[in-house]
Amino acid sequence: MTSSILDEAYERVRHTGPERNGWLSNHAPMAVEALVHRGHEQAVHRWIDGYADRLEERPRGIRPIPGDEWRDPLGDPVRTGDWLNYFDRELAGEPWREVLVRWWPRLLPGIAAGATHGVIRVGHAMRALLDEETQPRVAELGQGLAYWAARWQPLARPGAGPYPTTDARSALDAVPRVPDQRSGIRARLAQLADLTQWPSVAGAVPGNDSDDVPTRLAGIVDAAVVRHGTHGYASPVMLVHAATAPNAVLRALPALPQTLWAPSLAAAWAATAAVTAAYAPAEARRAPPAGTDLSLDEVMRRATDTGDAHAIKFVDAVSDTYTRSGDPALLAIAAQSVEQIATD
Incomplete structure (x- = not known):
């Protein structure tokens, strides 16, 4: 059925x-x-x-x-x-x-x-x-x-490196913001080429080199989901893509030969970093307090009731992250994001 x-x-x-x-x-x-x-x-x-x-x-x-x-x-x-x-x-x-x-x-x-x-x-x-x-x-x-x-659109290329890798949340916090955030996404992404920090940020793919690609990709998704709870207020809809883009790549890996996994990881990170640079605010806000009466089903129902596809897709991504960690704080982040998206 x-x-x-x-x-x-x-x-x-x-x-x-x-x-x-x-x-x-x-x-x-x-x-x-x-x-x-x-x-x-x-x-x-x-x-x-x-x-x-x-x-x-x-x-x-x-x-x-x-x-x-x-x-x-x-x-x-x-x-x-x-x-x-x-x-x-x-x-x-x-x-x-x-x-x-x-x-x-x-x-x-x-x-x-x-x-x-x-x-x-x-x-x-x-x-x-x-x-x-x-x-x-x-x-x-x-x-x-x-x-x-x-709609194929390349991003400004990363530098040759080598660059030290770090955890995904620290890597996201190090992403510089584009200077002019008044325009649409194409104009914002075009500014990446002029950011002196961009080549090193885009080249420093988060995660431990000893970890496999799915683990590193999941780490990027999880970090972007959590960061939406503190930074998503600035652009609730657009910052959803910092999590859903790498999650899409993660879902495709099982059908791809492993020779394509490493470049897929690098591209996914570049996409997350680019969306973050284009839309993240300069300052974080306090994360929503973890609730005790929430469930993923209830949050998805709320997302569906808004009619907004981004709310549905973000809760979908949060569900993957929650499956990996079981952290109840994620449910509060999902609920807050649904409310922010609905009023964006």
Whole structure:
């Protein structure tokens, strides 16, 4: 029953575009996957009904992208329809794992695509596919890859190093802020190249070199989740992506060869550091006090009731962190973040 609800939801939004109003991401596929995965499948169709006025039709293609001429249209949102058609063809002709492994290293340098929503959408599709392989889930993976390709955006490159590694929370605290925080994310990320500290910060991937990549990635996610409790007030929605972007990469690892794990870790950290630099405030606030009457189900219900996909996706990420640590303070952070996002 759960799998059929997710596939029904994917079918409901299959003919919608990855964006609306020219740049705002379509969050429906990501939110419904999170709801189903967390046991709130009964809310899925009601949530889509409430989100329907924010969906636009799938864009038409301009001209087909030849298989060996993909570099030029990469990062061109005008070709979004062409990219959607391209990945429809790719996944109709090959197993999805082969398509993913070929395209992951091509797309990874542009992890900032769509304010990191490209990789996040792929990560949700990957979790669904690894749980059960169905045609609607394969199609959703293709749409996520197409969105990533159309909005492909590289970040300022890290320095050559070597740089000492540290724990993820300390690394986040060391991220410098971009000087002009009045503009949209593309303008903010463009300022990273002018920050003298950026190359060393982006190159100093947190974690112990003796730990495996999944452990280090989980540490980045966990640190970003906790930090949202003290810094998220400044930009509750945008700072969610500091946690959900690396979490998307973490979810994709099981389908990737281990040769791609290290560059995936580096790109995920760069994305988290970039979002932090672009939106974090100069000062922290006191973390919310841990409550005793909260549960993950209740917090997810609150998130669903707001109708905001970012609230749902952040609680989804908090759930992963809570599974690893069991720290009740995380429930208070999740509840506070849902309230902040709802009023942002």
